Amino acid sequence: MADTYYVTTPIYYVNDAPHIGHAYTTIAADVLARYWRSAGRDVRFLTGTDEHGIKIVKAASEKGMTPRELADSVVVHFQKLWDDLEITHDDFIRTSEPRHERRVQEIVRRLVDADQIYLGAYAGWYDEGQEEFVTESTARDNDYASAISGKPLTRYEEPSYFFRLSRWIEPLIKHIEATPGFIRPDARRNEVLSKLKMGVEDLSISRLREKLGNWGVPMPNDETHSVYVWIDALANYYSACGLPRIDDEHDAAAARYWPADVHVIGKDILWFHAVYWPCMLMALDIELPRCVFAHGWWTSEGRKMSKSLGNFISREVIGEICDEYGVDVFRYYLLRTVTFGLDGDFSRDDLRERYNGELANGLGNLLSRTVNMIGRYCDGAVPAPDADVDAVADVRRAAQALTSGADDAMGSCQFHIYLAHLQGLVAATNRFIDATKPFALAKDDTQRSRLATILYTCAEAVRIALLYLAPFMPATARRGLAQLGLDVSEEPLSVASAWGRLPAGAQTDKGAALFPRKT
Numbered sequence: 054m055a056d057t058y059y060v061t062t063p064i065y066y067v068n069d070a071p072h073i074g075h076a077y078t079t080i081a082a083d084v085l086a087r088y089w090r091s092a093g094r095d096v097r098f099l100t101g102t103d104e105h106g107i108k109i110v111k112a113a114s115e116k117g118m119t120p121r122e123l124a125d126s127v128v129v130h131f132q133k134l135w136d137d138l139e140i141t142h143d144d145f146i147r148t149s150e151p152r153h154e155r156r157v158q159e160i161v162r163r164l165v166d167a168d169q170i171y172l173g174a175y176a177g178w179y180d181e182g183q184e185e186f187v188t189e190s191t192a193r194d195n196d197y198a199s200a201i202s203g204k205p206l207t208r209y210e211e212p213s214y215f216f217r218l219s220r221w222i223e224p225l226i227k228h229i230e231a232t233p234g235f236i237r238p239d240a241r242r243n244e245v246l247s248k249l250k251m252g253v254e255d256l257s258i259s260r261l262r263e264k265l266g267n268w269g270v271p272m273p274n275d276e277t278h279s280v281y282v283w284i285d286a287l288a289n290y291y292s293a294c295g296l297p298r299i300d301d302e303h304d305a306a307a308a309r310y311w312p313a314d315v316h317v318i319g320k321d322i323l324w325f326h327a328v329y330w331p332c333m334l335m336a337l338d339i340e341l342p343r344c345v346f347a348h349g350w351w352t353s354e355g356r357k358m359s360k361s362l363g364n365f366i367s368r369e370v371i372g373e374i375c376d377e378y379g380v381d382v383f384r385y386y387l388l389r390t391v392t393f394g395l396d397g398d399f400s401r402d403d404l405r406e407r408y409n410g411e412l413a414n415g416l417g418n419l420l421s422r423t424v425n426m427i428g429r430y431c432d433g434a435v436p437a438p439d440a441d442v443d444a445v446a447d448v449r450r451a452a453q454a455l456t457s458g459a460d461d462a463m464g465s466c467q468f469h470i471y472l473a474h475l476q477g478l479v480a481a482t483n484r485f486i487d488a489t490k491p492f493a494l495a496k497d498d499t500q501r502s503r504l505a506t507i508l509y510t511c512a513e514a515v516r517i518a519l520l521y522l523a524p525f526m527p528a529t530a531r532r533g534l535a536q537l538g539l540d541v542s543e544e545p546l547s548v549a550s551a552w553g554r555l556p557a558g559a560q561t562d563k564g565a566a567l568f569p570r571k572t
């Protein structure tokens with residue numbers, strides 16, 4: 054049986070429609086899922102929506118809706134955007150679904166039974182936008198406003214159940230120290246470690262249900278409380294696997310995928326994923342996810358995104374960009390421009406430059422030169438390579454760098470390295486054409502076999518580049534391969550991408566430019 058790969062996105066709040074930040078995480082996870090599927094692994098890709106908590110209750114009441122009505126009306130925007138962006142998730146979980154709610158209750162019940170939960174009282178500050186408890190000193194440092202949204206913090210004083218988080222901090226520190234890839238990138242891991250070493254208190258994990266309009270998952274041991282929205286939300290990664298077993302039709306349906314290989318998230322929610330979640334799992338004696346990867350944030354045209362500044366990249370703006378450039382270009386641009394893990398800036402000028410430079414002049418030009426020459430000099434049929442041409446070694450070396458480095462790059466979510474190798478192959482092949490001058494050789498009949506080798510090499514290099522491009526630009530890769538007379542391969546990538554798999558005689562078919570130049 055193929056080995057499994059389980060990748061998740063955060064589940065998104067349904068208080069508002071999706072924007073570039075949501076699209077970014079989801080596209081990154083989709084690229085991982087597509088890559089590992091093409092490598093032959095048994096992949097599970099989960100996304101969904103986070104529908105409980107005070108933030109949703111308040112947003113709903115401002116709109117004159119119930120939380121469920123709001124969730125139902127917003128969830129469709131997420132689902133539509135994922136369809137438009139060619140996202141290939143295997144499951145979409147909503148935290149208001151019974152399959153999830155019942156499993157959250159079971160998880161909490163087990164924590165209660167294991168004496169991991171006790172009744173106390175919470176008195177302190179809360180950031181409703183982040184659904185996060187804020188310590189007195191952090192609150193004071195930020196003038197009692199949210200560090201993220203700037204909105205005033207709310208004061209709570211009420212009975213609450215607490216999770217014995219502090220018990221698990223030592224084991225967690227040990228785990229992080231012993232498992233270098235657990236929190237990525239490294240800078241984030243170090244941040245988490247130093248904050249952990251400053252000490253962590255037990256975690257309030259319930260709120261009075263009456264304060265939440267009776268929304269949320271009731272605590273199994275006390276129905277006057279709802280489970281804290283973050284505990285509820287984090288559990289989705291496990292509940293979507295049909296775990297824990299609770300005797301319903303979802304039981305363990307996808308259990309073989311646990312533990313997750315990677316939770317892809319944004320840097321603002323790292324603490325929840327790198328501390329609360331693993332501690333809960335340790336308290337339940339459940340295996341920990343293998344990696345939590347925290348990516349950076351996008352600004353837009355040099356400034357923080359904001360609706361009032363007019364630089365907000367909403368789903369409508371994403372739609373316009375995709376209409377202009379194509380969905381694939383948007384997907385590619387997000388992961389190519391910024392080192393995954395760092396912050397980045399979205400700029401229309403930069404998008405156009407990269408499009409014209411790397412895509413139109415790079416890969417697009419290489420494919421069209423190759424197919425044109427094969428059309429003109431070989432009646433459109435890929436020629437068999439039958440002469441030694443020294444410069445071929447440079448192209449093969451570039452192909453080798455891509456094919457041998459790809460698993461490592463994807464295994465550590467280093468999309469920029471993967472794409473740099475891919476662009477390296479394209480550049481090496483364009484240089485190869487310039488150096489070997491097939492258009493000049495074509496005029497000399499004695500050079501036929503040399504010409505055949507050169508054209509075969511170009512076609513083979515483009516084929517390999519397109520196979521590796523497919524997780525980022527699925528439709529483009531399909532169109533490009535069709536111009537080489539090929540289908541997307543069903544074989545595992547490592548087999549399909551071996552040098553020489555391109556059959557001589559394949560009938561090329563000059564199609565429309567992959568990337569028409571933009572002015």
Ligand code: MSP
Binds near residue numbers: 063
């Ligand atoms: N519901 C929680 C997650 C629960 S996961 C168990 C949540 N939802 S969210 O809708 O607010 O945000 C989801 C993701 O969007 C986060 O990973 C966040 O980092 C990301 N982004 C929001 N704005 C962003 C940018 N401007 N840039 C990049 N990502 C950003 O948090």
